[in-house]
Amino acid sequence: MGRKKIKISRIEDERNRQVTFTKRKFGLMKKAYELSVLCDCEIALVVFNNSNRLFQYASTDMDKVLLKYTEFNEPHESRTNKDIEEFGANKCSGLVPFNSPFSAI
Secondary structure (H helix, E strand, O other): OOOOOOOOOOOOOHHHHHHHHHHHHHHHHHHHHHHHHHHOOOOEEEEEOOOOOEEEEEOOOHHHHHHHHHHOOOOOOOOOHHHHHHHHHHHHHOOOOOOOOOOOO
16 A cells, blocks of 8 residues: 655645655755765755755765856756646646656656
């Protein structure tokens, strides 16, 4: 039996939101670590919470990765919340094109 699917929307209860943030932040950093090790890639993850507190993870030196990012001039993949929401809606309706940038490799 799998987990119940949750609706992705803002958590109204402050304490519950903070607990969720802490747990998911750790999970996100763990996934970033795993991706960097498994795929031998550089990762820089920057998170500001709602109190404007900074949390960061870098697979190598954060400054070097961010400098590489700011100096990168070539076309690259970039996503926003809207892109992810649209992908989720299309996936649920079965309308995701095969050549979608989110297709599994």
